[in-house]
Amino acid sequence: MYIVGLSCYFHDASACVIRDGDIIAAAQEERFSRIKHDPKFPEKALTYCLQESKITLKEVDQIVFYDRLDQKRYRILDTYTSFAPLGKTMLWNAIRKWCGPSNPENDLYHSINTLSKKDGKIFYPHEIEFVDHHFSHAASAFFPSPYMESAILTIDGVGEYATTSYGQGKDNHVTLERQINFPNSLGLLYSAFTAYLGFRVNSGEYKVMGLAPYGSPTFQDRITEHIISWNPDGTYRLNSEYFNFFATEQITSSKFHKLFGGPPRKRESKITPKECDIAASIQAVTEEAILRLATYVREATNQKNLCLAGGVALNCVANSKLLRKKTFDHIWVQPAAGDAGGALGAALGFYYHYQKNERKISMNPYDSMKGCALGPSFSNEEIEIFLRKQGYPFERLSDRELFSKVSDLLVHEKVIGWFSGRMEFGPRALGHRSIIADPRSKKMQSLLNLKIKYRESFRPFAPSVLAERAGDYFELRTDSPYMLFVAQVASKHRIPVTEEAQKAQGIDAVKLQRSTIPAVTHVDYSARIQTVHKDTNSRYYHLIKTFEEKTDCAVLINTSFNVRGEPIVCTIQDAYRCFMRTEMDVFVLENYLLRKENQPVLFEDET
Amino acid sequence: MKREYSVKSVTMKIVYIIAKVYYYLLWYLIFIPVSIYRRRTNRTIAGLSSDTKKTTWVSFSHKPDSSFTKKLIFWIELMLKPLLMMLYVNDLLKNRTRKKCKKDNTESEVSPFQYTMY
Numbered sequence: 001m002y003i004v005g006l007s008c009y010f011h012d013a014s015a016c017v018i019r020d021g022d023i024i025a026a027a028q029e030e031r032f033s034r035i036k037h038d039p040k041f042p043e044k045a046l047t048y049c050l051q052e053s054k055i056t057l058k059e060v061d062q063i064v065f066y067d068r069l070d071q072k073r074y075r076i077l078d079t080y081t082s083f084a085p086l087g088k089t090m091l092w093n094a095i096r097k098w099c100g101p102s103n104p105e106n107d108l109y110h111s112i113n114t115l116s117k118k119d120g121k122i123f124y125p126h127e128i129e130f131v132d133h134h135f136s137h138a139a140s141a142f143f144p145s146p147y148m149e150s151a152i153l154t155i156d157g158v159g160e161y162a163t164t165s166y167g168q169g170k171d172n173h174v175t176l177e178r179q180i181n182f183p184n185s186l187g188l189l190y191s192a193f194t195a196y197l198g199f200r201v202n203s204g205e206y207k208v209m210g211l212a213p214y215g216s217p218t219f220q221d222r223i224t225e226h227i228i229s230w231n232p233d234g235t236y237r238l239n240s241e242y243f244n245f246f247a248t249e250q251i252t253s254s255k256f257h258k259l260f261g262g263p264p265r266k267r268e269s270k271i272t273p274k275e276c277d278i279a280a281s282i283q284a285v286t287e288e289a290i291l292r293l294a295t296y297v298r299e300a301t302n303q304k305n306l307c308l309a310g311g312v313a314l315n316c317v318a319n320s321k322l323l324r325k326k327t328f329d330h331i332w333v334q335p336a337a338g339d340a341g342g343a344l345g346a347a348l349g350f351y352y353h354y355q356k357n358e359r360k361i362s363m364n365p366y367d368s369m370k371g372c373a374l375g376p377s378f379s380n381e382e383i384e385i386f387l388r389k390q391g392y393p394f395e396r397l398s399d400r401e402l403f404s405k406v407s408d409l410l411v412h413e414k415v416i417g418w419f420s421g422r423m424e425f426g427p428r429a430l431g432h433r434s435i436i437a438d439p440r441s442k443k444m445q446s447l448l449n450l451k452i453k454y455r456e457s458f459r460p461f462a463p464s465v466l467a468e469r470a471g472d473y474f475e476l477r478t479d480s481p482y483m484l485f486v487a488q489v490a491s492k493h494r495i496p497v498t499e500e501a502q503k504a505q506g507i508d509a510v511k512l513q514r515s516t517i518p519a520v521t522h523v524d525y526s527a528r529i530q531t532v533h534k535d536t537n538s539r540y541y542h543l544i545k546t547f548e549e550k551t552d553c554a555v556l557i558n559t560s561f562n563v564r565g566e567p568i569v570c571t572i573q574d575a576y577r578c579f580m581r582t583e584m585d586v587f588v589l590e591n592y593l594l595r596k597e598n599q600p601v602l603f604e605d606e607t
Numbered sequence: 608m609k610r611e612y613s614v615k616s617v618t619m620k621i622v623y624i625i626a627k628v629y630y631y632l633l634w635y636l637i638f639i640p641v642s643i644y645r646r647r648t649n650r651t652i653a654g655l656s657s658d659t660k661k662t663t664w665v666s667f668s669h670k671p672d673s674s675f676t677k678k679l680i681f682w683i684e685l686m687l688k689p690l691l692m693m694l695y696v697n698d699l700l701k702n703r704t705r706k707k708c709k710k711d712n713t714e715s716e717v718s719p720f721q722y723t724m725y
Contacts, residue, residue: 071670074680075652077687081679082651084642088634095630095687099695134667165667176667183652184663235663246652 005347015046025052031570057116066342071160087247133159140345141309142169151303156310157187198265212283215276234296335482336426371536375423429560431540444519463520469554626693
């Protein structure tokens, strides 16, 4: 039975195809359209997923959408009849979208039928199933997880009405029990601070998380006193006087600005210690909120395992605090925890929960996500045709030669674009579309930030470490194949910082060397870790293994293969363009190695 | 130069103006009074209650959680129907067919099959 899952119209549109519960393909539209967080109908991603599954829409048994669009409309009306006279223009704009071609429901049917008509099939409205937004998140967290029974917690900005929900998963069934409704939203609270700190909402949240260790949570009391209140049952309530996002385009109110001593930071302006402190404070509040919710969910469900999803579940610092608290014995987080993963949850939820099909735990010891490698791949033959046609000089190497040569280049502080296997699904590059470098290099963090990624200098880089050596480098008590947990660098690898140097404030602290792997050690000695497993990520594993044999260091820097403002590369062309536009030294496509100095000058229309 | 108005464009403008007037009437006569009433009676969208000690957990459902809200939304939807109709007619007159919009949106983008093309 083939099921297509779709998520779109808000942000991070994606599509997936599952066959009898097995995930065949999943991809985000942004990777194909090259528009970051593209919300449009995922036509190209769906076309790819069908091609990968070797079927057409005619052979699809069910299409499932991750959200109930009509209920979202009701929530909007509910909001404006609560906040008027605020929001006159916003409601008018919303109503303009509800009629005519840009209406999401019309667009959904039309887009599906445009694709399916080619195969002689028309999908009627009743043939497309709509499931709850938070059910999709919950299903995306539970069904691919390695547990037969688990508590589920989903936290995001807002779905139809829900912003937070919890329940339980058992065998092939997900039961969501309770929810917290809009406008009380942990996701929107974090987004409001993201906007106030001068970053883009739905995109810059992880920058706030990265900025937090540079500051102290000096504003935490102010936030808990004025903005958020807690209840003993883990619930929270936002004070609506501090926000305008309910009904206007401005996210925070003047009262909010007064509380934090000024207007929002202008984009691209200098980051001061105050911004670092605000980031640290909202991060601390978010962690506390998640801990309170999880503690309540543990009591209410009496489950030992927890599955997490929703955009807030991408906050790996909070996930790690939860893990360290041992509220639950095991935690599994959906790697595409945001709306992109909703497509997967909708399809899996329909197959197991609604169709009541038997669920078997994957043969893979970790989960059913196949290491998140669910996107397009390119064979050596396809790559060679491309390179020859374009006339790009290359070397073809066997696996062994390739791993050895790449390791040597890494030792010589070269920055390498690593393009291998199927593209990742979700926001993280996990060794398939990655930029890799030597983490022992002192200059590497600023070099990568400023000359390769063209992004803010404070942004940390993540380490990829051989799973069996993770304990030697980090104080990590779980596998982290999807970079969803952070841990401290092990004390034996730390370098004590002098008292004088410790006085460095804010982002000046980034220049200090804190460990034997400085490029992946954040200012608080933490690192967002990817444990690399031989059975799910073989080529990348062998590369790190070869690097380890040469250097006795089982860690590499792994950052996504893209530049600031662009989605991660998908095709050979995207990757080559990115390689040539940045100061990367070497580009590896499967078994082909390209050196920058040998490449012809790239003209923009060439690829 | 003297501007020429076609029947279609004049009708389109009239429909748009009527739609806008209808919307303003709805906004001032329905939305604002309803909003004031909801705030006074503490029946605003979930969670805005002044009782900060009250739990915000509610039973899992994608629907509004009170019968008041359900009825309210039913009536508001009904009142919005004529407006949606007018805007739809306006769109038709503007010749904003879906086909055209789709073409406009995708013009600057790469082909859907880019990943198999060299």
